[in-house]
Amino acid sequence: MSRALFRSVLSLDENMLLRVAGGRGLVPVLMASAGVLVLGCGAYGFAMGLWRSPLQAISGALKLPLMFLATAALTAALDVVLSGLLRARIAPVQALTASLLAMAILGSILGSLAPIAAFVSVQMTPPDGALSTPTSHWLLTGHVLVLGAAGIIAVARLRGLLDALIADAAVSRRVLWAWMLTHGIVGAQLSWVLRPFVGNPTLPVRVFRERAWEGSFFEAVYDMTVALMGLGGPICVSLVLLGVVVVVMAHLDPPIEHFELRTDVLALRRKGARAEFLIPLSGIRAVSVELGRVRVDWQQPGDLERSSVELPRTDRSQAQALLEQIAWAARSAGGYRAPGVEGPARSL
Amino acid sequence: MQTPADLLAEANRAGKRPVVRLAALSMGAMIVVGLVVASFSGGSQMFVVPLKLCLGLTLCALLCFPSLYVFSSVAGAGQSVRETSLALAMGVSLIGVLLVALAPVTWLFSQSTDAPGVMGALHVVALVVSATVGVRLMSKVMRALNGRAIAGVRAWGLMFVVVMLQMTTTLRPLVGEFDGLWHTERMFFLEHWAQASTPVSRR
Numbered sequence: 001m002s003r004a005l006f007r008s009v010l011s012l013d014e015n016m017l018l019r020v021a022g023g024r025g026l027v028p029v030l031m032a033s034a035g036v037l038v039l040g041c042g043a044y045g046f047a048m049g050l051w052r053s054p055l056q057a058i059s060g061a062l063k064l065p066l067m068f069l070a071t072a073a074l075t076a077a078l079d080v081v082l083s084g085l086l087r088a089r090i091a092p093v094q095a096l097t098a099s100l101l102a103m104a105i106l107g108s109i110l111g112s113l114a115p116i117a118a119f120v121s122v123q124m125t126p127p128d129g130a131l132s133t134p135t136s137h138w139l140l141t142g143h144v145l146v147l148g149a150a151g152i153i154a155v156a157r158l159r160g161l162l163d164a165l166i167a168d169a170a171v172s173r174r175v176l177w178a179w180m181l182t183h184g185i186v187g188a189q190l191s192w193v194l195r196p197f198v199g200n201p202t203l204p205v206r207v208f209r210e211r212a213w214e215g216s217f218f219e220a221v222y223d224m225t226v227a228l229m230g231l232g233g234p235i236c237v238s239l240v241l242l243g244v245v246v247v248v249m250a251h252l253d254p255p256i257e258h259f260e261l262r263t264d265v266l267a268l269r270r271k272g273a274r275a276e277f278l279i280p281l282s283g284i285r286a287v288s289v290e291l292g293r294v295r296v297d298w299q300q301p302g303d304l305e306r307s308s309v310e311l312p313r314t315d316r317s318q319a320q321a322l323l324e325q326i327a328w329a330a331r332s333a334g335g336y337r338a339p340g341v342e343g344p345a346r347s348l
Numbered sequence: 349m350q351t352p353a354d355l356l357a358e359a360n361r362a363g364k365r366p367v368v369r370l371a372a373l374s375m376g377a378m379i380v381v382g383l384v385v386a387s388f389s390g391g392s393q394m395f396v397v398p399l400k401l402c403l404g405l406t407l408c409a410l411l412c413f414p415s416l417y418v419f420s421s422v423a424g425a426g427q428s429v430r431e432t433s434l435a436l437a438m439g440v441s442l443i444g445v446l447l448v449a450l451a452p453v454t455w456l457f458s459q460s461t462d463a464p465g466v467m468g469a470l471h472v473v474a475l476v477v478s479a480t481v482g483v484r485l486m487s488k489v490m491r492a493l494n495g496r497a498i499a500g501v502r503a504w505g506l507m508f509v510v511v512m513l514q515m516t517t518t519l520r521p522l523v524g525e526f527d528g529l530w531h532t533e534r535m536f537f538l539e540h541w542a543q544a545s546t547p548v549s550r551r
Contacts, residue, residue: 074452081449085481182453189456213459302351304488 005032009101010108012157016101017164026097033097033104034069040104040111041065045197047117048143051136052127052199059207063194064110068103071187075099075179082178087303088166098165099179102158109150117146127201140198155180160274168307169273170253177248192217259311261325264333266296268309279309281333287326289319296326352438352485353492356431367430370437377444378402384451385522388458388467392526400522400530404515409440412508419500420490427493435493439486446478464524465544471523472513479509513537 008016009032019025045064049056079099080092088095120142125135159176166172191197193212199205225233254270261267266284269276279298285306286297294311311322355366382398417432427435454474458467483505490498516522517537519530535543 074456077449077452081446186453186456189460193456193459216457216460302354304352304356304485304492 005029006036009033009036009104012101012105012161017161020094020097020101020161021165023091023094026093029097030100033100036104036111037068037100037107038065040107040109040114041068042111043114044110044117044146047114047121048139048197049199050118051121051124051139052196052201053205055205055207056196056199060197063207064197065107067187067190067194068107070190071183072096072100072103074186074190075182078182079179082182083175086171086174086178087300087307088162088171088175089300090165094165098158098161099183101161102154105157106150106154109153110147113146113150117143127199130202132201136198136201143198163274167275167277169270169277173252173254177252188217192220256309256311261329266326266329268311281330284326284330284333287323287330289316289323292316292319294319294322294326352489355438356434356489356492367433367437370434370441374405374437374441374444375402377441377448378405381444381447381451384455385471387455388464388523389521389525393521396526396529397522400519404512404519405440405444408508408512408515409436412436412504412511415507416486416501416504419504420498423498423500425490425494425498427490431493435486435489438489439482442485443475443478443482446481447474450474450478468516468523468541468544472516475512475516476509479512480505483508 005028008019009029016029019029041064042061045060045062046057047060048064049058049060076096076099080095083090083095090098121139124139125132127136155176158179159172162172162176163169166175192215195209195212196203196206221237222234225237227233229236254272256268257271257273258269258276259266264281265278266281267276267278279296283298283300284296285299288295288297290310292315295308296311297306297308299306355370358366378401379398382401383394385401386393386397413433413436416436417429420427420432451474454470457470461467483502487498487501487505490501514537517535517540520540521527521531
């Protein structure tokens with residue numbers, strides 16, 4: 001594997017986007033991504049365990065990459081199925097490459113921070129039984145924050161990659177959040193199973209906990225919040241999670257910001273999207289006006305269900321004029337006359 | 349998953365048998381899922397559970413097929429028996445594929461518990477999620493075949509899910525230790541769940 005390929009994986013440049021979008025020659029990309037992930041996470045895992053002991057550092061260097069690779073492996077099938085169900089229209093190998101590329105970026109960020117993390121580890125008060133428990137908690141909190149920040153950057157890059165692969169930004173956002181959810185749940189449980197990473201100073205150094213498979217990450221979070229805040233703890237956490245879900249749901253379907261009727265396509269750009277997506281006029285099935293907005297129902301080839309977009313128009317007569325314009329263009333392009341469309345929609 | 353309309357088009361071509369291929373896909377998926385479910389108890393269950401799941405899914409499809417055809421016909425649908433069987437096969441195979449995709453996740457969580465009740469609950473959640481998506485696909489196929497939404501399909505879907513849940517009780521033990529090919533004691537699935545979640549000392 002060439003140095004250029006590694007560089008391309010890290011920077012996720014135009015060539016890499018085109019390569020993934022083309023869907024060919026992706027095996028070397030998968031290998032390079034896995035390589036970057038193992039090296040970067042290995043270095044950071046080493047730094048995490050360095051405070052406790054050299055054995056803990058070595059086990060961390062093996063376990064952190066293992067955690068991410070296992071997360072990728074356990075969620076691979078679900079990633080492919082979810083992207084299919086959400087109508088992303090990307091090949092399984094493209095879905096896997098996108099997922100692993102995001103992890104490689106995460107690995108590269110962690111790898112670049114490993115020297116600093118190692119420096120901090122060796123500068124902290126050395127482990128000394130129960131006395132150094134607060135130090136271990138601070139270290140763990142710091143590492144969790146670094147992992148979280150690296151994860152956010154990786155997700156932002158994955159979003160760009162998915163936008164390049166999937167035409168409609170609404171679909172690419174759904175895929176992104178679905179993947180984040182599954183990776184988050186599986187990754188959290190694996191971090192519980194493969195613990196400790198920093199090492200508890202009151203316990204002997206171990207690669208795995210004696211009862212590693214007992215309990216789960218989510219039970220541990222529940223117990224911790226109950227211990228800190230009583231029964232209000234889990235309720236607070238649930239409310240925060242509910243808030244996150246509401247915010248995510250509100251941003252899943254970004255509105256159309258700009259649209260243009262071209263020769264044989266309707267070009268649309270969603271708010272916040274980096275590129276426009278095109279609806280072939282021949283795929284348009286119905287047009288209607290609802291509350292001053294023009295609603296366009298369209299169908300992709302091979303799909304059983306219609307998708308719909310709403311084009312912003314404040315003025316009712318303006319909306320009606322646009323409806324006529326789209327309806328005429330779509331009929332000219334061969335949009336078929338759909339049977340039995342209810343409501344005020346104009347079937348084509 | 350991506351282009352279901354192509355399958356419908358293929359079904360109309362002479363010599364093509366998508367239902368057979370979809371059934372084979374479903375059976376393959378059930379074998380994989382059965383192995384994952386049986387890995388909790390191991391032993392004889394590794395051979396018995398995959399076969400039981402294949403049998404269970406086939407029985408569910410056969411039991412519910414007449415009602416799907418009749419319900420949709422009563423609701424004004426005009427598709428043929430063959431097209432109805434295709435819709436059912438598409439939905440059932442999607443359920444299988446989704447269960448296979450969820451299998452690694454359920455396996456991971458299965459390792460953190462020794463309680464068959466918890467494990468059973470996890471598999472039931474996966475089954476209900478997959479069945480919901482599968483029924484949604486059947487509903488879309490019916491809509492595409494008839495050019496409009498068919499009212500009875502969603503209600504039928506609820507019945508299909510209940511039949512699947514009852515089948516998990518009928519074919520028990522699936523998650524727990526092997527203690528005979530199946531239990532002869534008749535039981536409704538809710539009763540079975542209540543019994544499974546009660547500690548042995550309280551029974």
